[in-house]
Amino acid sequence: MREMHPSQTTDxxxxxxLEVRDLRVSFDTPHGLVKAVGGxxxxxxxxxxxxxxxxxxxxxxVGLEAIMGLIKSPPGHVAGQVLFEGEDVLxxxxxxxxxxxxxxxxxxxxxxxxxxxxxLTVGTQIAEVYRLRRRCSQTEAERxxxxxxxxxxxxxxxxxxxxxxxxxxxxxxxRVMIATALALNPLILIADEPTTALDVTxxxxxxxxxxxxxxxxxxALVLITHDLGLVAETVDRAMVMYAGRVVESxxxxxxxxxxxxxxxxxxxxxxxxxxGASGALHAIGGTPPAAGRMPRxxxxxxRCTHRIDRCRAERPALRPVAPRHTAACxxxxxxxxx
Amino acid sequence: xxxxxTNTAALPEEEHDRAxxxxxxxxxxxxxxxxxxxxxxxxxxxxxIAAAGAHLLAPYDPNHANLGAxxxxxxxTARDGGFHLLGTDELGRDLFSRxxxxxxxxxxxxLLGALCSGIVGxxxxxxxxxxxxxxxxxxxxxxxxxxxxxxxxxxLFILFVIGPGFANLILIFTLLHWMVFxxxxxxxxxxxxxxxxxxxxxxxxxxxxxxxxxxxLPNMVSPLIVLFTLEIAVLIxxxxxxxxxxxxxxxxxxxxxxxxxxxxxxxxxxWWLVVMPxAAIFLTALALNLVAAWAxxxxxxxxxxRWLTPPRRKNQPVDHDA
Numbered sequence: 123m124r125e126m127h128p129s130q131t132t133d134x135x136x137x138x139x140l141e142v143r144d145l146r147v148s149f150d151t152p153h154g155l156v157k158a159v160g161g162x163x164x165x166x167x168x169x170x171x172x173x174x175x176x177x178x179x180x181x182x183x184v185g186l187e188a189i190m191g192l193i194k195s196p197p198g199h200v201a202g203q204v205l206f207e208g209e210d211v212l213x214x215x216x217x218x219x220x221x222x223x224x225x226x227x228x229x230x231x232x233x234x235x236x237x238x239x240x241x242l243t244v245g246t247q248i249a250e251v252y253r254l255r256r257r258c259s260q261t262e263a264e265r266x267x268x269x270x271x272x273x274x275x276x277x278x279x280x281x282x283x284x285x286x287x288x289x290x291x292x293x294x295x296x297r298v299m300i301a302t303a304l305a306l307n308p309l310i311l312i313a314d315e316p317t318t319a320l321d322v323t324x325x326x327x328x329x330x331x332x333x334x335x336x337x338x339x340x341x342a343l344v345l346i347t348h349d350l351g352l353v354a355e356t357v358d359r360a361m362v363m364y365a366g367r368v369v370e371s372x373x374x375x376x377x378x379x380x381x382x383x384x385x386x387x388x389x390x391x392x393x394x395x396x397x398g399a400s401g402a403l404h405a406i407g408g409t410p411p412a413a414g415r416m417p418r419x420x421x422x423x424x425r426c427t428h429r430i431d432r433c434r435a436e437r438p439a440l441r442p443v444a445p446r447h448t449a450a451c452x453x454x455x456x457x458x459x460x
Numbered sequence: 461x462x463x464x465x466t467n468t469a470a471l472p473e474e475e476h477d478r479a480x481x482x483x484x485x486x487x488x489x490x491x492x493x494x495x496x497x498x499x500x501x502x503x504x505x506x507x508x509i510a511a512a513g514a515h516l517l518a519p520y521d522p523n524h525a526n527l528g529a530x531x532x533x534x535x536x537t538a539r540d541g542g543f544h545l546l547g548t549d550e551l552g553r554d555l556f557s558r559x560x561x562x563x564x565x566x567x568x569x570x571l572l573g574a575l576c577s578g579i580v581g582x583x584x585x586x587x588x589x590x591x592x593x594x595x596x597x598x599x600x601x602x603x604x605x606x607x608x609x610x611x612x613x614x615x616l617f618i619l620f621v622i623g624p625g626f627a628n629l630i631l632i633f634t635l636l637h638w639m640v641f642x643x644x645x646x647x648x649x650x651x652x653x654x655x656x657x658x659x660x661x662x663x664x665x666x667x668x669x670x671x672x673x674x675x676x677l678p679n680m681v682s683p684l685i686v687l688f689t690l691e692i693a694v695l696i697x698x699x700x701x702x703x704x705x706x707x708x709x710x711x712x713x714x715x716x717x718x719x720x721x722x723x724x725x726x727x728x729x730x731w732w733l734v735v736m737p738x739a740a741i742f743l744t745a746l747a748l749n750l751v752a753a754w755a756x757x758x759x760x761x762x763x764x765x766r767w768l769t770p771p772r773r774k775n776q777p778v779d780h781d782a
Contacts, residue, residue: 190663224664231663237656240762241678250674251664288762302664 581641
């Protein structure tokens with residue numbers, strides 16, 4: 123168990139561990155500057171699980187990569203503020219920031235098979251950060267690797283610590299990846315679609331594992347996904363992104379029970395339900411806008427069934443719907459009532 | 461957690477084969493199985509021994525002229541009773557001994573030249589690919605420019621100015637061959653830099669130096685070793701042509717190229733003076749190429765288990781999913 127943060131014990135609402143303020147990410151392309159993320163703000167409390175939902179290209183991964191400092195500049199441009207324990211990550215010195223990565227914030231990736239170095243044994247990779255930061259011996263590092271492999275429930279860890287990633291299955295690779303991220307007991311774990319490349323049973327195991335580890339360590343988890351089912355099961359609070367902006371943010375129960383943005387509604391209606399009527403699934407018409415050709419006003423208006431003239435002209439701001447529940451729609455009041 | 465158990469129960473059997481211990485014994489066995497590579501490796505090994513121990517192993521002093529034994533054909537015996545495996549040259553010097561001493565020069569020029577140009581080229585190429593930007597532009601234009609130059613002519617010109625000799629040859633070869641390594645190292649770096657594991661290494665806070673040394677380079681070893689081996693062959697050939705033209709190694713030192721140059725005058729009467737060193741060059745280059753092909757397979761971390769494990773019997777099909 124990690125010791126409690128001082129502010130956490132005194133306050134009723136814990137101080138945010140991570141606070142993102144108006145984060146913007148854009149890229150230079152041959153077709154001019156393209157905005158990938160256009161002003162996103164959110165907070166993460168210690169131990170919380172935040173789900174970020176969105177289609178491909180909605181800016182969910184790019185935003186998190188910007189926070190981790192994985193966006194190359196140029197061509198990328200990152201603006202805004204990312205406060206980790208009150209300190210702005212974006213303006214701090216690169217060496218300090220590198221210290222933060224791995225030590226405090228860790229990240230796991232979608233395709234674990236390709237996120238592991240094929241030329242190094244899994245043990246080497248798991249213990250790499252540990253060796254780097256704690257400056258321990260080779261044998262000590264291997265012992266730590268075995269311990270971490272046990273933690274992520276890789277069977278017969280001792281005999282497999284010297285295996286190469288290609289000798290492992292996809293689910294096992296993801297476990298190795300998680301072990302790598304856990305080496306230094308980070309406060310925040312960012313999981314970028316951790317189960318997309320896996321089949322459903324393995325998906326289930328990985329999510330259970332993540333939830334267990336989170337409970338044991340009290341770390342905060344940011345889960346990027348486009349799988350609504352996954353969000354419904356694992357997340358405390360969810361944020362829906364569309365075209366680089368947050369369109370709705372709510373506790374997960376509120377999001378599923380009373381979705382307030384037409385996009386969120388569309389998503390939830392397009393999800394197959396075991397208790398619902400059978401038949402064709404609902405689909406949201408049209409396609410998401412290309413990052414270079416964002417429509418004026420609300421980015422969703424060309425696909426929205428509820429649009430009014432105002433949607434074409436004015437971009438809606440995030441407005442409170444209920445406590446801790448915000449949505450960016452001009453018709454929020456009407457939407458919540460029907 | 462029964463779900464976990466079902467997932468892992470199948471693993472040990474399936475993955476057992478691939479988890480061969482990567483030991484020297486496994487490498488040796490894999491080499492024995494590949495006959496062509498094995499013969500080539502043995503040839504190169506003998507050549508290295510002959511070159512390194514030429515002063516001890518050679519049957520005659522390579523520079524000892526014996527006018528009584530001029531132009532003895534291969535397998536011939538001189539009038540004084542000396543047996544000459546590969547014959548003698550116009551001064552009665554033993555060709556076999558001269559080839560051994562020549563091997564020393566040719567091999568060390570090939571190895572050192574490839575090593576120096578490799579170090580320079582790989583360093584620059586990796587930096588260019590990793591940091592991109594102006595450095596890459598300048599470097600790659602320089603590479604393009606260098607590639608456009610007729611290298612033999614440039615080599616001749618520079619050697620004419622700074623004078624021939626062993627060290628100068630290495631210098632020239634580094635100058636004229638680093639681009640090959642730089643190009644390949646850059647493209648490999650670009651290729652691997654896109655991989656998620658480089659991003660992942662960055663995400664755990666790896667420094668640039670660490671990412672280059674422990675994550676990029678090990679993944680580039682396989683193709684670079686092949687290039688290195690092939691470059692040795694190319695350099696041995698280059699050295700031969702430069703020495704043939706009189707700008708390389710100078711007498712009394714001898715190299716294979718120089719021997720061909722000297723033997724040229726007697727080609728109609730004493731064919732072995734040209735054919736023997738020519739064959740030595742040819743066989744060495746061939747062996748290096750064949751070993752390179754084997755080295756490519758065996759150094760690839762993902763592929764090597766296939767070569768390191770004994771072949772299965774035919775009725776046991778293996779699912780080779782990469």
